[in-house]
Amino acid sequence: EVQLVQSGAEVNTPGESLKISCKGSGYSFTNYWIAWVRHMPGKGLEWMGIIYPGDSDTRYSPSFQGHVTISADKSISTAYLQWYSLKASDSAMYYCARHEVAGTSIFDYWGQGTLVTVSS
Amino acid sequence: QSVLTQPPSVSAAPGQKVTISCSGSSSNIGNNYVSWYQQLPGTAPELLIYDNNKRPSGIPDRFSGSKSGTSATLGITGLQTGDEADYYCGTWDSSLSAVVFGGGTKLTVL
Numbered sequence: 239e240v241q242l243v244q245s246g247a248e249v250n251t252p253g254e255s256l257k258i259s260c261k262g263s264g265y266s267f268t269n270y271w272i273a274w275v276r277h278m279p280g281k282g283l284e285w286m287g288i289i290y291p292g293d294s295d296t297r298y299s300p301s302f303q304g305h306v307t308i309s310a311d312k313s314i315s316t317a318y319l320q321w322y323s324l325k326a327s328d329s330a331m332y333y334c335a336r337h338e339v340a341g342t343s344i345f346d347y348w349g350q351g352t353l354v355t356v357s358s
Numbered sequence: 359q360s361v362l363t364q365p366p367s368v369s370a371a372p373g374q375k376v377t378i379s380c381s382g383s384s385s386n387i388g389n390n391y392v393s394w395y396q397q398l399p400g401t402a403p404e405l406l407i408y409d410n411n412k413r414p415s416g417i418p419d420r421f422s423g424s425k426s427g428t429s430a431t432l433g434i435t436g437l438q439t440g441d442e443a444d445y446y447c448g449t450w451d452s453s454l455s456a457v458v459f460g461g462g463t464k465l466t467v468l
Binding site for chain 2: 273275281282283284285297299300301333335341342343344345346348349350351
C-alpha cells in the first residue's frame with residue numbers, strides 16, 4: 239500500500255527555522271516526484287515545488303522560490319520542506335503528494351498534512 | 359487570487375446532478391490536461407479526475423470530467439451527502455512553469 243506519512247503539527251515563532259518531513263512507503267520512492275502543496279485557511283491549493291528523490295532534481299514555483307527549500311534523503315525515503323526564517327504568513331497546512339510526471343497536475347497519493355502555526 | 363477560476367459554492371439536492379466549472383487561459387487549461395481533486399472536511403485532497411476525463415481506480419463513474427477550450431467541468435451525478443466537500447481543479451501552466459489550482463468550490467448537498 240502506498241503511503242506518505244508527514245511529521246506532526248508545529249508551533250513556531252517568527253524568525254525561527256523549521257523542517258517538516260514526508261516519508262514514503264509501499265512504492266519505489268526514487269522513481270516518483272514528491273510535491274509540496276500549501277493550503278492556507280479559506281484559500282485554494284498552492285503548488286510550491288517538486289523533488290525527484292532519485293537524483294534530487296528540484297523545481298520551485300516562482301511564488302515560493304527563495305522562500306523555502308525542498309530536499310530529500312532517498313536512503314530513508316523521506317522528503318523535506320524547510321524554512322530558514324518563518325513568517326506569520328507561513329501559517330498553513332502543508333501537504334506532500336506523489337507525482338509521477340513533472341509538468342502535469344496529477345498527484346495520486348497525498349500525505350495527511352502538517353499544520354504549521356507561526357505566531358509570536 | 360487563483361490562476362484558475364471556480365465558483366465559490368454550488369448546491370443541489372440528493373440524487374440530483376451538479377457541475378463545477380473551472381476557467382483558465384491558453385497557457386494553462388487551453389494547452390494542458392486538467393485534474394480534479396475532492397477534499398472532504400478535515401482530510402487531504404484526493405485525485406478524482408486526471409487527463410481531463412479519466413478516473414483513477416476506485417473512483418465511481420458518478421464523477422466525470424470534460425474540457426473545452428480554456429474551460430473544464432466536473433460533473434457529479436446521483437449526489438450523496440457524502441459528496442459534500444471542496445473541489446479543486448488543477449493543471450500545468452506553461453507560462454509560469456508551475457502547477458496552478460482553482461480557488462476551490464464548496465459543494466453542499468441540501
